[in-house]
Amino acid sequence: MxxxxxxxxxxxxxxxxxxxxxxxxxxxxxxxxxxxxxxxxxxxxxxxxxxxxxxxxxxxxxxxxxxxxxxxxxxxxxxxxxxxxxxxxxDKRPQFSAESSNRVFNIALSDDIESYLSPRLVNEAKARGLSVKFAFHQSNSSLWKTSLADPDIDLVLCSEPKELTSHYSSQVLFSSSYSCLYDGPRLNLKSPLTRDEYLMHEHVRVSYDGRRGFVDDLLESEGVARRVSASFTHFSGALATLAHSDVIATLPTFAALSYARIARLTVSPVPIFVPAFRVFMVWDVENNDDPHSRWLRSFIIDTTQELQRGSLTPT
Missing domain, CATH: 1.10.10.10 (Winged helix-like DNA-binding domain superfamily/Winged helix DNA-binding domain)
Structure with missing residues (x-):
C-alpha cells in the first residue's frame, strides 16, 4: 500500500x-x-x-x-x-446493497454511449456477484429532460446536455473526441487516414435530425463539400452500412472502438481538426442523497475509469 x-x-x-x-x-x-x-x-x-x-x-x-x-x-x-x-x-446512513437487491436500474443514454457502457456495466455487475439489473433507454443531449420526466428513469448519460437548470444535478463523467470508422480491407485503407483519403471517400452522417452534422460545418468553413451517401439519426443504424459499403463514419472514439470490435472494422484518428466534448451524468436534484442513485452513480464512475484517464485511443 x-x-x-x-x-x-x-x-x-x-x-x-x-x-x-x-x-x-x-x-x-x-x-x-x-x-x-x-x-x-x-x-x-x-x-x-x-x-x-x-x-x-x-x-x-x-x-x-x-x-x-x-x-x-x-x-x-x-x-x-x-x-x-x-x-x-x-455518510453514516444505511448503504444500498447491490449484492442482495433485485432492483432494475433504468438508464437513459444515447446509443454511442450505450455501445461502450452497457456491456461493461453488465459484465462488471456479474464479476462482482451483484443481483441488480439494468434497463437501457434511448435519449440524447436534446431529449434528456423528457427522459428524466419519467419517474422510472434513474439518470441520463449524454454529451453536453442542453439547458441544465437548478432542478437537476450533473457530473462530468469523462471527455472524449472523435475517430473514423470504416472497412479498411474493403476500401483498401489503412490507419491512420490521410486528409486526402478522408475527403475523397463517401461518408455516412450521424446527427440528431439526420440532415447536418458538425463535420459538415467544419468542412464547409474550409470551403470543402462533404461527400455524404447516407444519413442516420442513430449511430447503431449506420453500423450495417459501414460493414457492407464503401463509406467512412466520424463518431465518438469510444463508440468507434466498440463498433469496430463488433463488426471487425478499422478505426483511425480523424485527419482534420475535430473538437472534444464531455459526457455527463444527469439526475433529478431530489435524488442527490437517494442511496440507490448514489450507488448507481458511483458504480458508473468505477466502470468508466479507462475513459476518465483518457487511455482509450484509436490505434
Missing amino acids: AMISVANISRIDLNLLIVFQCLMNERSVTRTAAVLHVTQGAVSSSLKRLREQFHDELFIRTGAGMVPTRRALEIAPKITEALTAVATIV
Missing part, C-alpha cells in the same frame, strides 16, 4: 477540491457560486488558491465559459474519485 504524505494533504483545503469539481461540471463561476451557495468572489478566490496549489491556470475564461486546461483534465478524475471516497466515509 502506498504511503500517504500527511504533510502534503494538510496543505490543501478540501473545500477547494469541491470548488474545482463544481467548476469542472458547470464551466462557470456564476453557476458554481449558485450551486455552492457562495458569492462569485468566494469562487474566484478559491480558484486563485487552486492555481497556486497546482501551479497551473486550471480554467481559462473564454466566450464559451471556463475552459479547463490539460492539467485540469488530468487531475479531474482523481479529484472526483477522492471526493467520492470521502463522501462515502462520512
Whole structure:
C-alpha cells in the first residue's frame, strides 16, 4: 500500500477540491457560486488558491465559459474519485446493497454511449456477484429532460446536455473526441487516414435530425463539400452500412472502438481538426442523497475509469 504524505494533504483545503469539481461540471463561476451557495468572489478566490496549489491556470475564461486546461483534465478524475471516497466515509446512513437487491436500474443514454457502457456495466455487475439489473433507454443531449420526466428513469448519460437548470444535478463523467470508422480491407485503407483519403471517400452522417452534422460545418468553413451517401439519426443504424459499403463514419472514439470490435472494422484518428466534448451524468436534484442513485452513480464512475484517464485511443 502506498504511503500517504500527511504533510502534503494538510496543505490543501478540501473545500477547494469541491470548488474545482463544481467548476469542472458547470464551466462557470456564476453557476458554481449558485450551486455552492457562495458569492462569485468566494469562487474566484478559491480558484486563485487552486492555481497556486497546482501551479497551473486550471480554467481559462473564454466566450464559451471556463475552459479547463490539460492539467485540469488530468487531475479531474482523481479529484472526483477522492471526493467520492470521502463522501462515502462520512455518510453514516444505511448503504444500498447491490449484492442482495433485485432492483432494475433504468438508464437513459444515447446509443454511442450505450455501445461502450452497457456491456461493461453488465459484465462488471456479474464479476462482482451483484443481483441488480439494468434497463437501457434511448435519449440524447436534446431529449434528456423528457427522459428524466419519467419517474422510472434513474439518470441520463449524454454529451453536453442542453439547458441544465437548478432542478437537476450533473457530473462530468469523462471527455472524449472523435475517430473514423470504416472497412479498411474493403476500401483498401489503412490507419491512420490521410486528409486526402478522408475527403475523397463517401461518408455516412450521424446527427440528431439526420440532415447536418458538425463535420459538415467544419468542412464547409474550409470551403470543402462533404461527400455524404447516407444519413442516420442513430449511430447503431449506420453500423450495417459501414460493414457492407464503401463509406467512412466520424463518431465518438469510444463508440468507434466498440463498433469496430463488433463488426471487425478499422478505426483511425480523424485527419482534420475535430473538437472534444464531455459526457455527463444527469439526475433529478431530489435524488442527490437517494442511496440507490448514489450507488448507481458511483458504480458508473468505477466502470468508466479507462475513459476518465483518457487511455482509450484509436490505434
